[in-house]
Amino acid sequence: MDEHSAGATSAAAATPARDGVADLFGGTRQPPFRGQERVDLPADRVREAFRFLRDDGYDLLVDVTCVDYLEYRGAKHRYGLVYLLAATADNRRLTVRVFLDDPAPTVASATPVWPAANWLEREVWDMFGIRFEGHPDLRRLLLPEVFTAHPLRKDYPLQGRGERHNFPILTRDDG
Amino acid sequence: MSIAEPRAAAATKRSEEYLWTLNFGPQHPATHTTLRLVLQLEGERVVDAMPEMGYLHSGFEKIGEHLTFNQYVTVTDRMNYISPMANNVAWHHAVETLLGIELTPRCKVIRTIIAELARISDHLLCNGAVGLDTGAFTFFLYGFYQREVIYDIFETLCGARFTNSYTRVGGVSHDFTALVIEKIRSFLRTFPKTLDDMERLLTRNRIFVERTKGVGVLSREEAIARGATGPVARASGVTRDLRKDEPYLAYADYDFRVCCAAAGDCYARYLVRMQEMRESLRIVEQALENLPAGPVNVGIDQRTALPAKAQVYSTIEGTISHFELAMSNRGFEVPCAESYAAIEAPNGELGFYVVGDGSDRAYRARCRPPSVLHFALFPYLIRGHTLSDVVAVLGSLNIIAAELDR
Numbered sequence: 001m002d003e004h005s006a007g008a009t010s011a012a013a014a015t016p017a018r019d020g021v022a023d024l025f026g027g028t029r030q031p032p033f034r035g036q037e038r039v040d041l042p043a044d045r046v047r048e049a050f051r052f053l054r055d056d057g058y059d060l061l062v063d064v065t066c067v068d069y070l071e072y073r074g075a076k077h078r079y080g081l082v083y084l085l086a087a088t089a090d091n092r093r094l095t096v097r098v099f100l101d102d103p104a105p106t107v108a109s110a111t112p113v114w115p116a117a118n119w120l121e122r123e124v125w126d127m128f129g130i131r132f133e134g135h136p137d138l139r140r141l142l143l144p145e146v147f148t149a150h151p152l153r154k155d156y157p158l159q160g161r162g163e164r165h166n167f168p169i170l171t172r173d174d175g
Numbered sequence: 176m177s178i179a180e181p182r183a184a185a186a187t188k189r190s191e192e193y194l195w196t197l198n199f200g201p202q203h204p205a206t207h208t209t210l211r212l213v214l215q216l217e218g219e220r221v222v223d224a225m226p227e228m229g230y231l232h233s234g235f236e237k238i239g240e241h242l243t244f245n246q247y248v249t250v251t252d253r254m255n256y257i258s259p260m261a262n263n264v265a266w267h268h269a270v271e272t273l274l275g276i277e278l279t280p281r282c283k284v285i286r287t288i289i290a291e292l293a294r295i296s297d298h299l300l301c302n303g304a305v306g307l308d309t310g311a312f313t314f315f316l317y318g319f320y321q322r323e324v325i326y327d328i329f330e331t332l333c334g335a336r337f338t339n340s341y342t343r344v345g346g347v348s349h350d351f352t353a354l355v356i357e358k359i360r361s362f363l364r365t366f367p368k369t370l371d372d373m374e375r376l377l378t379r380n381r382i383f384v385e386r387t388k389g390v391g392v393l394s395r396e397e398a399i400a401r402g403a404t405g406p407v408a409r410a411s412g413v414t415r416d417l418r419k420d421e422p423y424l425a426y427a428d429y430d431f432r433v434c435c436a437a438a439g440d441c442y443a444r445y446l447v448r449m450q451e452m453r454e455s456l457r458i459v460e461q462a463l464e465n466l467p468a469g470p471v472n473v474g475i476d477q478r479t480a481l482p483a484k485a486q487v488y489s490t491i492e493g494t495i496s497h498f499e500l501a502m503s504n505r506g507f508e509v510p511c512a513e514s515y516a517a518i519e520a521p522n523g524e525l526g527f528y529v530v531g532d533g534s535d536r537a538y539r540a541r542c543r544p545p546s547v548l549h550f551a552l553f554p555y556l557i558r559g560h561t562l563s564d565v566v567a568v569l570g571s572l573n574i575i576a577a578e579l580d581r
Contacts, residue, residue, distance in 0.1 A: 034272055034514050059399050060415075062517075063543040067530055072538060073511065082528060084515055084543070088399055088413060091420045095515065116402025119551040127236075142229035142580055151237060158241055 020056070021096075025049040030097075038095040046098055047108040047134075050083075054113050058085040058094060061114035064121055066128045070154035079105050079130060100130060109135040127152035193217060197562070201230050205308050205566040208576030210550070212565070219561045224554040228579050235581040239540030243506070244270045244344050247540065252338035254542065255578040257300050258293035259339050260329065261520045267342040268423060269527035270537075272516035274509060276345050276479055280467040283425040285351055288359065288462045289332070289341065290424070290518070291455040295366075296325040297521030298406075298448040298455075301573040305445055306377055308566035309386040314376045321362075321369050328358045344507065345479035346472030356463065363460055370452060378449065387441035391556040391568035394439055401555070402548040405523025407572060410447045411439035417519035424518075429461045441571040479507045506535035513539075522546060522573055546579040 022029045025045040030038035041049050062084040069075035077099035085094045098107055109132035110117035121132045122141040129150035132138055140147065147163055149156055200211040211227035235254065239247050244267075251262040264286050271278065278286075303318030326336040333341045333349045341348055377383050393403065398411035408415060416433040418426040434450040436443035472480035475496045486493030499505040509531040517526025523545025530539040549572045556568050 033512050034275065036514055060404075061402055062404075062524065063515075063526065063528065063541070065528055065541040065543075067513070067539045067541075072530075072532060082513075082541075084526075084528070088415050114402070115400050116548055116551075119547055120402075123547070140229075142232040144229070151234065156237075158237060 021049055021052055024052060036093065036095055038097065040097045040099065043098050043100055043107050046110070047113070049096075050110050050113040053085060053094070053096070057087040057089055057092065060086040060088050061110065061116040061120075062086050062093075064110065064117055064124060066124045066130060066152075068128060068152065068154045077101050079128060081107060081124070081130065083110065104131070105129070106131040106133055108133050109138075111135055126150070129153070194222060199565065201227070205569065207304060207570075208574070208579075210574065210576045210579065212553075214562070214565070216562060219563075221557050221560055221562060221565065224557050224565075226550055226553055228550065228576070231576050231580040233581070236540055236542060239537055239542075241536065243535045244537065247537070248342060249338065249340045251542075252340055253577055254544070254581060255297075255520065255522060255525070255546070255575045256337065257575055258297035258521045259337065260289045260293035260341055261297070261518070262525065263339060263342040264290045264293075264424075265516075265518045265520060265525045266527055267344060268518055269514070269516040269529050270344055273512065273514045273529045273531050274344070274479065274507060276473060276477060278345065278424075279470050279473060280425075281350075281469050282346050282471050282473075284462050284466055285347055285471065286342065287424045287426060287429075288459050289329075291459045291462075292325050292328065292359070292362075294455045294521040295452050296322050297573070298452050301521075301570070302373075302445055302448050304573075305387070305441070305567065305570035306383065308570045309383055311377055311380065311383060314373060317369055317373050317376070321366060324362050324366075328355060328362060331355050331358055343472070343480055345477060350471045351466065356466070359459065359463055363456060363463070366456060367453070370449070370456075374449060378446070384442060386564075387445060387567050387571070388438075390441045390560060390564050391571065392438070392440045393552065393556060397555070398439065401552055403523070403552060404545055404548070405519065405521070406434075406444055406447045406451065407523065407549055407552075409433065409435045410443040412437045417517060417524060421517075423516075425462065426458070428465075429458050431455075431458050441567050444571040509533055509535060515543075517543065520545065522575070522578070523549065542581060544578045544581065546574045546576075550574050550579055 021027060022039050025041055025048060027039050027041040030040060065082050067080045067082065069078060069080055079100040081098040081100065083096040085096060100107060109121055111121065112134060119141055121135055122139060124130050125132065125138055126140040126142055127150055146167060149161060195216040197214040197216055199214055201209045209230040213225040214221055215223040235250050238250055248263050248266055251266040252259040254262050299318035299322050303315040306314035329339055330336045332355045333339050393411045395412040398408045398413050412435060414433060414435055419433050431454045434447050434454060436447050475482050475486065475492050478496055481500055482493040482496050487497045511531060511533050513530040515526055515528045517524045525545055526543040528541035529537050532538040553572065557565060
């Protein structure tokens with residue numbers, strides 16, 4: 001595809017950073033898929049790695065999201081955090097993945113490095129129940145605080161568990 | 176956050192007796208959609224704002240794990256419903272990236288045209304709403320009249336005005352007809368005149384300029400650090416436009432400019448959007464006059480798009496392909512891999528992170544919504560401004576709550 005070849009040319013420039021961050025912080029290089037550069041990082045060193053990547057030119061944090069690999073064939077870990085990075089100066093992109101496991105999936109927050117991570121991490125906490133250490137305000141983003149589950153986990157049913165019908169009802173008097 | 180919490184937060188600030196707490200939304204005409212702001216006011220000045228969202232959360236990403244790649248396009252319509260065509264294009268662009276499908280030249284150009292028409296219609300609404308909120312009602316009606324024309328084009332094209340669900344994996348649902356091309360041509364002829372009128376109405380209007388210039392200033396560094404994209408970032412001097420930087424569809428073939436401004440205030444965002452509409456017109460014109468002939472969907476051999484009826488009835492390949500695509504366990508081949516693909520949506524970078532697991536449903540369909548990151552900017556932008564600036568800043572960020580909450 002055209003866009004893939006265009007991605008491949010910019011990906012050639014991204015390779016040193018990908019290899020550098022993999023070597024420095026004990027990460028694993030992943031083969032590029034559809035021209036997209038990827039690297040997996042260990043959860044305990046992400047904060048230094050993020051600083052390194054930002055100083056390397058990845059100044060735009062495009063997205064933070066998560067995948068629950070509970071039912072995924074061949075998956076070794078339960079959660080895969082996905083950080084999509086981009087460099088505004090030279091149009092490189094890099095996908096960083098960090099794998100976490102139950103019972104207490106926790107990772108250092110990227111908010112001190114990229115302020116854009118603030119609400120994105122709140123959404124991941126809301127939907128997957130992953131704690132971000134050092135996050136300034138880790139509240140649920142979309143669901144109300146009285147909601148107890150994390151609905152984008154694979155063990156949460158599509159129809160929900162009836163939370164909606166059991167929310168406390170506030171009236172004008174006791175609100 | 177529960178309803179009581181902002182009150183508790185306000186109570187702790189009781190020592191600052193002079194601060195007022197004002198609840199803005201979730202149902203207020205100037206929020207345009209359902210979102211809520213808790214404002215801390217000192218007289219008329221906004222000391223702090225606490226945005227609240229989630230009122231329209233309907234679990235789109237969870238639904239995306241249960242619908243097939245073609246079915247889910249109906250849900251993307253409902254994300255940014257101001258420009259649903261752009262969402263359709265973004266979703267199937269991401270799916271086709273994952274599947275490694277190369278579109279036909281005609282399909283690329285058709286998608287480019289409808290994506291640009293969607294951009295015009297989105298910018299018309301956004302700028303129109305900024306005008307409306309700052310008191311320019313006529314300007315808003317000029318914009319809405321032209322949006323109707325674009326809706327008419329979409330209706331002629333695919334039968335739906337609002338929720339188009341136009342794209343399919345490897346193609347689109349309807350090819351351009353002569354009538355559609357004629358309607359787009361007539362829009363190209365008439366719209367620049369309206370655009371001139373709109374600029375004459377508002378661009379140098381003293382009241383509008385006073386209300387928006389220097390309000391909600393976002394510096395270039397902050398725009399990048401806080402993840403702004405699209406017109407919001409470009410109004411702050413970030414020269415990033417995916418149509419130029421990572422040319423997808425047929426954008427590499429066209430001559431257009433990336434519209435930027437340096438000021439980063441509400442007025443700059445208005446100017447960037449006005450200018451982008453002219454550039455979109457140029458793209459549509461070039462694309463329409465060079466519309467390639469040929470099939471609009473990918474061939475039978477790729478086995479993703481339904482073959483034409485003539486092929487189904489007259490060839491064995493067509494019959495088999497149609498039969499298999501209609502069966503749930505014989506659809507297209509999806510790699511066990513994950514990829515991200517984004518387009519320059521009217522609002523900013525709209526991307527989907529799609530994880531495939533071999534089935535015809537996404538294992539995970541993450542939407543990267545530009546509105547969330549732009550709404551996160553809001554408290555930063557409004558601090559120190561007056562209460563009446565809230566609507567100007569909110570409007571210029573073009574926050575669509577359905578995309579915000581998904």
